[in-house]
Each structure stands twice: as structure tokens, then as C-alpha cells.
Amino acid sequence: MWLTQPLYERSTRIFLGVLLLAMSLVTLLHLVVPADHPLHVSAYTVNLLGKYLSYALLAVAVDLVWGYLGILSLGHGAFFALGGYAMGMYLMRQIGDRGVYGHPELPDFMVFLNWDALPWYWLGFDSFWFAALMVLLVPGLLAFAFGYLAFRSRVTGVYLSIMTQALTFALMLAFFRNEMGFGGNNGLTDFRDMLGFDLRTDTTRLVLFLVTGLALAIGYLICRAIVTSKLGRVCVACRDAEARTRFLGYRVERVQLSVFVVSAMLAGVAGALYVPQVGIINPGEFSPLFSIEIVIWVALGGRATLYGAVIGALLVNYAKTWFTGVMPDAWLFALGAMFVLVTVLLPRGIAGLMHNLNERRRRVKDKPQDDQQELPV
Amino acid sequence: MPLLLMLLLLLWLPLAQAEDLPSATAESDDTGLYLLQTLDVASFQDKAEAIRLIVTSDDPRARNWLSALLEGNLQRERSGRFVLVEGTSGRDLLVSDALSGEALGAINRRDLSRISINNPLRNQLRSALALIDLYSSDLNLRRASAERLIGEVDATLAAVLPDFLDEETDRRVHQRLSLALAIYRVEQGELAAVEQLSGSLHSRARVALTRAQSSDDAQLSEAARQALLGIEQKLKLNRAAETLYFGLSMGSVLVLAAIGLAITFGVMGVINMAHGELIMLGAYTTWAMQQLLPGQPGLALLLSIPAGFMVAGLTGIAIERGVIQFLKGRPLETLLATFGISLILQQLVRTVISPLNRTVVTPEWMSGSIAINDALSLTLNRLYIMAFALLVFAALIYILRRTRLGLEVRAVTQNRNMARSMGIRATRVDMLTFGLGSGVAGLAGVALSQLTNVGPNLGQAYIIDSFMVVVFGGVGNLWGTLVAGMSLGVINQILEPWAGAVLAKILVLVFIILFIQKRPRGLFPQKGRAAGD
16 A cells, blocks of 8 residues: 555544534525524524635645645635635626627626726636636646746745745736736625626525535545655655755655645635635735735644644634634734734644643553654744 | 016006106105006906006005005005005904015905906916016026016017017026927917027927918918927936936936945845834935924034934944844844844834924935026936935045955955954954944934834834845945946836836846746855855
């Protein structure tokens, strides 16, 4: 076998079990329990949870490159947004002549800008499968081009982080321009239906939530497969001692590039699932702040665990929803404090904390043992 | 003065149709009253006569009267007294006596009637005022008037100007007036005058030449064409100089913003994402200083240079002591933690001061511009900021190269353990270096407050640019930062006209991303021992 350790070890089994349980529980509580019952899960909550799950998939993608490859990408929001835009373009084309201006071909914003034909890069987006392909290809190609240039010339560490940040910043500026043909400031919105299903019905929302959950499970398994494979071991080696790995004969830049591209594609899928659920995609998703926020989800959850990324994404986003509802001014204080406290006091995140607690319990039971899974920082 | 009187008599008197004037030297103010009364008639033609009369009267108050008339501020009270409107007070007007000049307080609008004028009269008034100013002994008045006359010369003025030019001693007034006269002559189709305009960059001269170019006179048209070609060439040079100036000024802003980072990131290896917010603190210090010293924006600005340095520097030291020292050797974690600090600082400013932009007043000696020629003028505030950036840069170079602190900083950077065994307190050096870099960020904020709005997002706008400058120039190299900042500023300005501001910025970012692939260590990579990671 090419796997160096079983794919379904304990943490994966628990994670998938909990995810499936939660998904079926939410479905049950939404469909079976009557609306006035306190345990009923409203369509709004289902939608919100679906959004969180797409964020969780994004966090897993970031954890793959940061936790296992040691590349701190401050630009994963760009891949997420590109996937989102690809999906958004398909959804725009599905509106057809039901827009405000009722134009049979052109989306509203193009009619507004007095364009008379679709730009070439919009062609083909009326087909779902083409759009789905683009969701993978566009972020993948960008990651390939960027990664090829960066890893080949051995740009790593902080330099790479700043470069990825500049990348997403440049894309944000570009997408803000009306001339780009992606709706400028307002982005793409006002979606109607997807594959013939009305996006605004509760059933579609539930299905989207379930699909996102499924995508998260698959994405998790893909990442798990990568990190448990030989490739994954080389990744960790690159992270911990890049030069030594290179001297051992491994092509470090190829390892970095391939995993980086996979991660970008996963982020693209997450974006594509995010857009139909929130009903809008605009250049704000490209903002450096969003990309760096993803990193704190992973850092809080605990990196190089994959499930930690999911926990972090869910926790931080739940906290964000709660704060923006109750005291919006305090959210940035809380987020800022989280950045500082997690990095200084909790370098291995919640997953590390849980690990430590487990260890202590075991140590009390058995004899003290050396902690072999020490994560280099 | 006798010349003035003579000229004016020559000019106006024949037209004035020999009204019998009361003696201008009369002790009583009958003359003034009489002059004003002649203005207060219904017919615009009669008013034109009256204006001529006033100009020829050589009355010292004539200028006031005429400019008030032009502005609609010369009014008559019901009692028949003429007043000048000085301002408003609620619904009343503040007036002064037109004859004696004494303030009369507020008078109801309804008790006053304005002496109305029409467009031909306005033109007449303007050239009359210009002429009065030309004869003024105040040099500034003469210069301003000569400036105004360019392109506005009419036949009557053209008749007097040559004589006047012989008398004028100030070079600038002389030059402006000859230009004005030459424009008039070209408009009249005088071939000789085209020669005079051939080097001029004034837009009115170009208008006159363009018109002459399309005239029927083949000789004149050809001469005008040649002159325009020469002007176009000169304009191109001027435009290039202007682009360079704006580029360097933008570059010096970038250098100011990045130089602090070049110290904390380049010399110490600490990624400080809160650098932008330290710039913001510097800008807010300027604002606070101006609130503390109302009415003295200049003094406040000068005081905020040390104050901004202290505020940002102490905040930086607090950040270093509180957070960064615990993350030594973990650059990615430092990046995240300082980013958190930047969020907190931003939100703190939003909550404590205001989420809205604050305005910082530009002191008088910093506003305005220096006109190099008609097509090129350099704004003063940018010039000051350029000088300031260079000054800060020189000071930093001095500190790092020539002082004890600089020596220790370089020692700790090169070999921490060796430096410590030589008795250098490395943690103290860390603290001071970080404070120095942060303080310089504060200085950048003080300078930026003169160029942009001061708001909570001020720093965010500069953080990515600053990192780009440092990375482009080569980490750990102050000279690299200077060259990189200046060249990025100039590149941006060159790209902007044909790509637009946003696209230019994107292109610069893409350029740097590609550049880093070629030279991962920037323009001026460190060599030797310092280069070791």
C-alpha cells in the first residue's frame, strides 16, 4: 500500500462519524420537528450551517498547505473567491431574461454598462458542468502558475506569505473594476435557480447544506489520503527541513506545487458551494483580511490535524455571527485578541489542547511516556 | 502718478464727452458723491460713461468703488447714501459708507438697492480695475493684474500697454504684459508677434496660435504652426518632469511608510503587520496636536513630529515587550499576532475617536505651489514631504552607521550569541530597534496626514505597499528601500495615465511578484555574513 498509516485511523473515524451524525440530526430536526417546537432547526439556521461547512472545507484546504507543508498562504481567499465567481457566473446565466432589464442574453450589470455582447470568458458558463470544471480549473491554474514561479525560485516562508497576500490584494483591486466584466463593486447576485431548482426554497437550501457536508467529508478524506501517503511524509519533511529533504533527492518544489494546487482546488470548491448559499459573490471575498482570517481559524483549531481546522472554522464563524448580532463593535477586538492569544498561549490550538488532556489522562493511567508527536513550530 | 493721469486722460477723456467735473481737489466730498450719483442711473450706456469718469477722477477710492460695483456690493440706501457691502449678519447686510469708509453696521436688505450692471460693463470694469492695479505701487497687485490680463487685452488696453511696458521695472510684470500684448497682436494677425509667442507655454498663447494657424494668411499660418510644434516639444518635456515629480513624491511617501518596516522586518527579521496602524497613530497624533493648539496648525505640525515619533515608538515598544518577544524565531506566528494587534488598534481608534475621517489642517507655509513655468508648478506640501523623507532616511542611516545603538543593532543582527557574549544586552537592543522602527512609522503618519484623510483605515492602505517596497529593495538594506520606493512611485506615475490608477497598481503588484521570482532577495541582496538566514 502507498499509505504509510491507515486512512481511517481514530480521528478520521470520529470526525466523519460526528459530521454524518450532525448532518442527519439537522435534517431530522428541520424536517420532522414542527416549526414551533424549541428543537426545530429553521431554514435560516440550515443555511447558516451550510455556509459554515463551506468555510470548514476552506479551512481544511489551508491546513493542508500550512499544517503539513509549512506554507502560510495569506491568499487562499483568492482561490475561494475564484471558485465562487465561477459558480456565480453559472448562476448569473441561469437568470436568463428574468433580470431587472429583461435582457435575454446579458446579466443586468452588463446591460447597465451598455455592453452589447457577452465577453468571451463568459461563454460556456450556461452549462453547469463547464462551470463546475472551471471551479476546479481556474483556482488550480492560478495556483499552478503562482506556485510554479514561487517554488521554483525557492520563495518560501514569510516572503511567500506576503506574496500571496499581494496576489489576493491585486485580484481584489482588479475585480473591483467594472471593466473586468464581473459586476465590479456589486459582484454577482440576484441568483434565481441552480440546475432547475429554485435557490430560495427551503428544500434547496437543505440539499445544498447536505451537499456541502458531503463535499467537506470528501475533501477531508482527500487531504487525509495525501497526508497519510508517502507524499504526505515528504510534505512534512519539506516543512521541517526543506534543505535536507532537497539533499536527500526529493524535488521539493514539485511536492510543494502539487499539494498547493490541490489545496487551491479544494478552496475553489468551497467557494462554489458558498455562493449559492449566501446568494452573492463580490470582490470583498478577495480582501486580505478574509484570507488572514482563514488562517486564524486553522490556528485556533490546531494545525496539522485537519479536524482542528474544521473545529476552528466552525467556532470562529459561530462567534462572528454571535458578535455581529449582539455587539458588532466588539468583534474586531475579539478577533484581534484571538490572533494574539492563540499564537502566544495556544500554539497548537484546541486540537493540541485536547491532545494534551488525553495525554495527561493516559499518563495518569499508565506510565509517563515521551510525546512523540511534538509539532515543530 | 502724472504719467497715470496723462495716460488716462488720453484714453478716457475724449470718450467722456467733457462732463463738467467739480474740482477733484475740493475739500468737501461733493466730487465723490457726484461720481457715485452718475453711476446710479438706469441706462447702462450712461453707467459706462460714469465708470470712465470715475477712472479718470484719480480718486484713491476709485478701485474700491469699481470692484464693489463689479461684485454687486455697491448699493444705495433709501436716504441716498452710497454704501459698500462688507458681509452679512443674519438677514441684514453689514455695510460701510462708500465715501468716508466708516462702518455703518447692519442694515436691512430691503432698505438697500443694488446698482446693477450687465456683461459689457463687467468687462469694462475688469479692464479698468486691471489698469488701475497696473499703476499701483504695490508690486503684488501689479503682478496679479498682469497675470489676469493675459488673453484679456482689448483694443483700448493694447493702445496703452506699449507705453506702460517702457516704464515698468519689474521683470515679471514686464514679461507677463508683453505676453498679453503679443497674444492680442497674434489675434490681430501680426506676423511679428508670433515669434514672441513661440516659446510660451501659457494655454492662452496656444489658443491664439491655434487660431492663427487656421487663418487665411499662409505666412502667418505657417509661422504659427512652427511655433506650436516648438511649444508641443517643450510641453512634453514639462509633462515628463511633472510625472517625475509626482512619482518621486509618491515614492517618498512609500519610502517613509516602508523605512520603519525596513528596520523591524529587514534588520530585526520581525514581521510587523501592525506597522500600518503605527502610521495611523502618527497621523492621529497630528490631528490631536491640532485639536490641542487650535489656530496654530503650523506649530502643531512641527510639535507632532517628535510627538508622533514618541507615541508610535512607545506603542511599538509595548507590542515588542507584550507579544513579539515571546514569538522569537517563529516569523509566521509573529505575523499573525501582530495582525491581531493591528485589528485591535484599528477598532480602538474607531471606538475611542470616531469611525469617520478626521481632517488635518495644512499650515499656510505648506500649501500653495511653486510655478516653474506656465505649464509646470510644484505643489509645496509634496516638496516638503520629499525633503522630510530624505531627512528621516539620512537620520536613520546615521543612527545605524555612526551611533552606539546602530553598532549594537548590527552586531545583534549578524550574530546574536556573539554579540551577547561581548556584553551587549540583546533584548534591550531588540526593544530599542523595534521602538525606532515604530517611531519612524509614526513620522510617516505625521507626513501622510498632510496628504490623505486621517481615518482608522489609513494604515491598511499602506501595509501591503510597504512590504512590497521592502521586499523589492532587498530585506535588510535601507538603501534598497529608498531606491525601491522611489522607483515604484515613478513607475506607478508613468503607468497611471494610460492604465488608470487601479490598473497601474495591479500592474506594479504583478511586476513585483514576477520580479521576486527572478531575484528572490530583492534589488540589493545582502551579501556575506549578514545574508545567512
